[in-house]
Amino acid sequence: GKDRIIFATKEDHETPSSAELVADDPDDPYEEQGLILPNGDINWNCPCLGGMASGPCGEQFKSAFSCFHYSTEEIKGSDCVDQFRAMQECMQKYPDLYPQEDENEEKEKLSKDLEATPMEASAAKEEKGSS
Numbered sequence: 686g687k688d689r690i691i692f693a694t695k696e697d698h699e700t701p702s703s704a705e706l707v708a709d710d711p712d713d714p715y716e717e718q719g720l721i722l723p724n725g726d727i728n729w730n731c732p733c734l735g736g737m738a739s740g741p742c743g744e745q746f747k748s749a750f751s752c753f754h755y756s757t758e759e760i761k762g763s764d765c766v767d768q769f770r771a772m773q774e775c776m777q778k779y780p781d782l783y784p785q786e787d788e789n790e791e792k793e794k795l796s797k798d799l800e801a802t803p804m805e806a807s808a809a810k811e812e813k814g815s816s
Contacts (some may be wrong), residue, residue, distance in 0.1 A: 727754055740782060742775035 720731045727750065729738040737746045749772045752765035762769075776783035 721754075727751060741779055742772055742783070745772040745775045748772070 718728055718731075720728055720733050722728050727747075729747065737743065738750075740746070745768070749765055749768035752768045753762040756762045756764055758764045777785070
């Protein structure tokens with residue numbers, strides 16, 4: 686199996702550890718530096734991704750996220766529909782790992798978003814007109 690059981694004796698615990706602590710390297714790109722590294726690359730090891738880049742749909746996630754990050758389209762990411770669709774299809778194969786929102790909750794959220802959008806749009810027009 687994947688697990689290995691190791692028994693430690695009293696003597697094992699009495700011996701001082703020989704492990705050496707190494708100072709963190711501030712230039713290590715895998716340390717927690719946020720989602721985007723100083724050179725503009727995506728930090729796939731960022732805890733903010735919640736392990737999405739390493740799960741069973743990791744490659745699809747990386748493809749979609751990379752496409753969005755580097756997108757130069759007028760509507761950012763509009764050229765990434767195929768990659769996001771592939772990621773979504775993969776995630777649907779693993780509902781335990783990638784729980785989907787209840788369809789009713791999605792519909793309610795969508796209708797609330799749609800209701801809010803026209804108000805925001807008209808408020809933005811009023812702001813532009815008053816300047």
